[in-house]
Amino acid sequence: MAIFINSDTKVLVQGITGRDGSFHTREMMAYGTRVVGGVTPGKGSQTFEGPKGTNVPIFNGMDEAVSETGANTSVIYVPPRFAAGAILEAAEAGVKLIVAITEGVPVLDMARAHAFARDRGVRVLGPNCPGLISPGKSKVGILPGQIVAEGPIGVVSRSGTLTYEAIFQLTTAGLGQTTCVGIGGDPLIGTNFIDCLKAFEADSETTAVVMIGEIGGTDEQEAAVYVKESMSKPVVGFIAGQTAPPGRRMGHAGAIISGSSGTAKEKIRVFNENGISVAERTADIVGLLQSRLA
Amino acid sequence: MDIHEYQAKERFRSVGIPVPPGRVVSTPEEAEVAAEEYGGTVVIKAQVHSGGRGKAGGVKLAEHPKEARDYASEILGMDINGLPVDKVLITPAEDIDTEAYVGVLLDRKAQAATFMVSAEGGIDIEEVARTNPSAIRKLSVDPRYGMLPHQAYWLASFLYKDPNLVDQARKIIAQLYDAFVSSGAKLAEINPLITTPAGEMKAIDAKMSIDDSELFRRPDIAEMRDTSSEPPSETKAREAGLSYVKLDGEVGCCVNGAGLAMATMDLVKYYRGKPANFLDIGGSSNPDKVVAALEIITSDPNVKVILFNIFGGITRCDDVANGIIEAIEKIDIELPIVIRLTGTNEDRALEILEDAGLSAYTSMDEVVKKAVELAGTA
Incomplete structure (x- = not known):
């Protein structure tokens, strides 16, 4: 088992012909992800060349792409100014999971897109996230496939390379993963820690969870209370940003201590308490x- | 990105919020001229990206133009919380009957623009939210419909009983939402919103913070950036597309990814060193970015050692190693450099670095320990 994606996940790539989109589409296909097509407006009826002669069709729009391929998931690599629009289009076309990789999407655009997706029962992961990977089954996004291994640990994180660091150490120590999820570094994200913890708690193969948070917001604190009240599986946590000064954005748009809330110290205290x-x-x-x- | 009070007031005026007139000046002489033109008592307000201006002496009331000149001369050149003041706003003083707080910010939990209003004006809203939450009325605006008339009325009627004042306030609240959305803001505040003895309502202070991701489509607001309030190294980093925050330690950090960059700084502190900066060079192995990063780090005189911490995922470690070597050859660096690379093709990368005479590590802990030791601050 795994959470959110598995070997049946059928993926459409929005922005498949762009620099990042085409590179990561080939990476996903090489990993074994079932990429069934892509969308780039104006390039419909062309073909995208995957690795080793595996070609997939390109469509002009998501509506056509979903009805032709039966895809249930989309991954978004389009530039920031078009990303929220791409989410709306995917949600309306009927996919059930939208993974938004793009960084720098205006937050007010995302407020509308999240509400729109919620109304249609569609899960959004991100934006500004590395995506997710269920080792041996499927990867959607940009996580490097070579550092993961199949096993019983669930990983959820707001970060990219810091997550890879943690996964690499797990894999090196022989602790494989059910699914690794990067929820994204933006202030408004579609899937939060609690959503992932719930899914890991319900997943029969996951035995423990690693949760990697950072400064900014209170998502970690709320998740900690959930862990105490509703989780039977052990959770190990890490918080980045103990040395971050208040009021300064540390790379991620959401990694900012505002006023007295969202400090690493506070989050660590709440983790320990729960x-x-x-x-x-x-x-x-x-x-x-x-x-x-043990 | 924060904008100044006078800039926020321009945005407010453009949507119809009543704001007293004002003029921004940068010399005492100009301050005197402005005060003369307004006549009567004026307020001189430091334009600086910092709270607590009043407490720091950055806001003064002047009864005569001559006094305005003296106060302006005092405030200009002042440092408020480490930030130099090079502009002051001159604005006529208002007779104040009541003060209220009206603000809207992007609330992460509600995933929407969320208003907070309080009849206690001129206050720290966070403090009131903690100590006396019943003094605040809160409302999240559904992004699908925007601010609805009855919602603005509901907020306004929490502040005032007099129907004339409620009517003025509901208009201002709706206008503030317009200013927030049309500016791509993440925060917009009127603190205080005053009433005069004649029953007029005015926004006498304004604060706005813009979502950086909006700037590409709002060039008029992007132009409002005041680079005088940040270290030149941060200006340079932004222009080079790097995410950089200057701190006051000795270990210059160069890391790929924001989360890993923070974790690296924390580990420097764990080993009793002090990080000189936050710097995310992003996911590429492009030598130009590494050159820009090294120039920025070495421009900080406090830096005693340069620490690279790179996790090669999709980007292969050997590519990154070649990028680092190319960058180091392009600029002259006398400081010791320690490098940690882990991930895809790390063995090849270590060979490349060792052949070039650079110390390379695969463990994050070891490289950080070494960097702190070389900085001599442990």
Whole structure:
């Protein structure tokens, strides 16, 4: 088992002919993801060449693409100014999961897009996220396939490379993963920590979860309360940004301490209070996980 | 991106919010002329991206033009929370009957623009929210419909009983939402919104923060950026497309990815060193970006060692290693450099770096320990 995506996931790539879109489409196909087509307005009826002669059709719009291919998932690589529009189009076309990789989407655009998707029962992951991977089954997004391994650990994180760092240490220590999810570094994201924790709790193959948060907002604090009240599986946590000054944006649009809320210290305190084992360094994650699983 | 009070007031005026007249000046002489033209008592207000201007002495009341000149001379050149003041706003003083707070911000949990209003004006709204939440009325605006008339009325009637004032306030609240949306803001605040003894309502202070992701489609607002309030290295980093925040430590950090960059800074502190900066060079192995990053880091005189922490995922470590070597050859660096590379093709990358005479590591802890040791601050 895995959460959100598995070997049946049928993916359409929005922005398949762009630089990032075409590169990562080939990476996804090489990993074994069932990419069934792509969308670039004006390039419909062309063909996208995947690795080893595997070609997929390109469509002008999502409506046609979904009805022709039966896709249930879309991944978005289009530029920021068109990204929210791409989400609306995908939600209306009837996919059930939209993975928005694009960074720098105006937040007010996202407020509308999230509401629109919610109304249609569509899950949005991101934006400004690396996507997700269920090792051995499917990857949707930009996570590197070579650092993961199949196994029982669920990983959820707001970050990209920091997540890879943690996954790599897990894999090196022989702790494979059910699914690794990057929920994104923006202030308004479609799928939050609690959504992922719920899915991992319900997933029969996941035995423990690694949760990687950072400064800004209160999503981690709310998730910690959920862990205490509703989770039977152990959770190990890490929070980045203890040295971040208040009021400054640390790369991610959502990584900013506003006023007195959203500090790393506060999040670590709430983690500890709610039974999440907190790793002081990323190097401590594996050890904590092993002791919680022993 | 924060904009100044006078810039926020321009945005407010453009949607019809009543704002007293004002003029921005940068010399005491201009301040005197402005005060003369307005006549009567004027307020001189430091234009600086910092709260607590009043407490720091950056806001003064002047009864005569001569006094305006003296105060302006005092405030200009002042440092408020480390930021130099090079502009002041001159505005006529208002007779104040009541003060209220009206603000709207992007609320992460509600995923919507959310209003907060309070009849206690001129206050720290966060503080009131904590200590006396019943003094605040809160409303999230559904992004599908925008601000609806009855919602503006509901907020306004929390502030005033007099129907004439409620009517003025509901208009201002709806206009503030317009200003918020049309500016691509993440925060817009009137604090305080005053009433005069004659029953007029005016926004006498204004604060606005713009979503950086909106600037590409709002060139008029992007132009409002005041680079005098940030270190030149941050201006340069932004122009080079790098995400950089200057701090005051000795270990210059160059990392791919924002989360890993923060975790690296934290690890420097864990080993009792002090990070000199946050810097995310992004996902590419492009040597030009590494050159720009190194120039920015080495322009900080506090930096004693340069620490690279790179996780090669899709970007292969050997490409990154070649990029670093090319960049180091392009600029002259006397500081010690330590590099950690892990991920795809790391063995090949380590060989490349060692052949070039650079110390390379695969463990994040070891490289950070080494960097702190070389900085000599442990």
